[in-house]
Every structure is written in structure tokens, then in C-alpha cells.
Amino acid sequence: MNMLQVSVWRGGASGGYRIYEVPRQESQSVLDVVTYIQRHIDPTLSYRFACRVGMCGACAMTVNGVARWTCRTHVSKVVKGNAIQIAPLANLPVIKDLVTDMRGFFDKWARARGQFVSGSGTTRKDDFARVASDSPERVAANAGIECIGCGVCYASCDVVSWNPDYLGPAALNRAWTLVNDVRDGARRERLAAVAGDAGCHACHTHLACSERCPKDIEPTASIAGLKRAVARAALKGEL
């Protein structure tokens, strides 16, 4: 049988790679490979997944050096000869094996004011707000709204490695979708939260996030939008 040589990160931050032989199958995903190892070779292997169909964002890992969603990454796309290397996501603390601690990542969404704040004082008893689907704000929000929170962009961003306080592409992209939500009432606070050295102005426009995002979101464009919105607000004396 055709076998894959899979080297998998084991242990915490100071762990190492261990090699496993996994049978090659047709239409095999990288997540299938990891699951095979845990079910058939070593049940102590830790990793995360939930949906297996690219919706939950839980399964992201570093595959042959590149951050990817493993449930929708075919082995055929990444395999080198018959070797694959699988590691936990970069830029996040390793808990064990392929599991990282995502708290810092999501705390930054909160710091970027990633929560919707009703601005019109309406309650659930009121009718739906009407937002024209072709309005520029709605189009801008649409472009970033499908984020699944997988952390692939965050793990791929050099600025996150250089500056651990940097909010990162996903949190800033989330903030940008809300800046474009005409129902939202926290625009000023949000722009203040994302401005500055740990915010949108730290982005070097490397485009790694946009290159790697499995949902084809372009956080770089959202961050550039934030920079312009912050500049405009500052000129108007709103910040």
C-alpha cells in the first residue's frame, strides 16, 4: 500500500516531531491523516476539529510550513513526494501537540471592539433595519463577513510575530465590518480602539493574511479601509 510519511509535532513548545506512517487514500484531507493517527496509531495525539466542512474554523494547523484549514486541504495539494509535516499554528502558544491556546487571538477581537453595539436604541420588538444590499457600506461589510475565526491569517502575519500586542488581521477585519454596519453605534470608540501602534497602523501590507485566508477574505483591504476611516475621523476632530 502507498504510505505517507507524516511528521507531527508532539509535546508543548519544547516538543519535537515524530514520524507516523499513514495509508494514502483517495480524496484524503490533512485532517483525515491526523484523525487516522489518533484512531489507529497513537490515541494520545491532541488536535482540534468540529465541523469537517470548513465552517467552524477549529482545525487550522501548519502544514508543510504554511497555515491551512486542514479539513478542506487535500493531501494531494500539499504532499511533497510522500511526506507531510504537520505542526500547530504559529504565533500562538502551544498547549499540546497540534492544539494552540487561541485565547490571545480572540481577546484581541474584543479589544478591537468586535461586538455589535446597537446605535438606534431599537429593541427586539421593532422591525428589522433595512440596509440596501448594494449600498457601499453593505458591500464593504460583505467582503469581510464570512470569517470563520480560524486564525490562519493571524498565524501567517509577520507583524504579529514581531509585535505580540498587534491586534492582527482577523480582529481588524471584524472591526472593519462593524465600521461599515450602519446600525452600529460605537463607531468612534471602535476607531479609537483600532488606531495606533498595536492596531491598523502597524500593518506592513505584507498581504500574507490575504494570501492565506481560506475564505478568500482580504484583511489587508479591511485594514487599509480602517486606516482611511481613522484618518478621516481624526481630520474631522472626532478622535
Add this chain to the structure above:
Amino acid sequence: MNNDYRARNHPAWWAFLMHRLSGLALSLFLPFHFWALGNALQGEARMDALLKWTEQPLLKFAEIMLVLLLAAHLTGGLRLLALEFLPWRGWQKSLLAWAAGAAFAVGLAFALAL
């Protein structure tokens, strides 16, 4: 864990590296540029001697490289400005190709005009 070169192997990162390196190289050249200009203050003969010295083939080649660096840094900067100030989606790759192409064309035009 940290990323290695494999995570960085994509066109936009190479563009970043090119922009950074050309910028550094140009800033290293700047003192020589001023020094050469300063020579003009020391009289015509001295400047002419220096200009004659730069006629050597090796220095001509270096000059073409310099123009290429300048063109690369300029178009790289224009590309960044476009990314930062224009609302864009999805065309950053074509922009990158344009920037590289324009830089190369300028360098070539200069080399041929010599």
C-alpha cells in the same frame, strides 16, 4: 512556534523584500551621491576626473543596477500607495505584476539608451 521561509514564500512577501532591500541599497548609495556632487565644489577638473572614472564598464553596469533599484523602489512605493489609499479587492496581484514590469521596463530603457 514561529514561521520559517515556507510561510513567506508568496509574491507579496517577495515584493516587500524587494522594496525593503532596494530602499536599503539606495540609502547606502546616497552618501556617495552627495560626495560626488560635493566634488563639483572642488572645481571643474576634479568633477570631470570623477565623471571620467565612472565611464568604466563595471561602473556603467552598476549605474544600470542603480536605476533598476530606483525604478523598483518607486513602483513598489506606488503600489503600496494604491493598496493603502484606493478601495481595492482582488487586484493586488495584477498591481504587483504591473509594478515589477514597469520597474523592469524603466531599467531596460535606461540600459539601451546608454
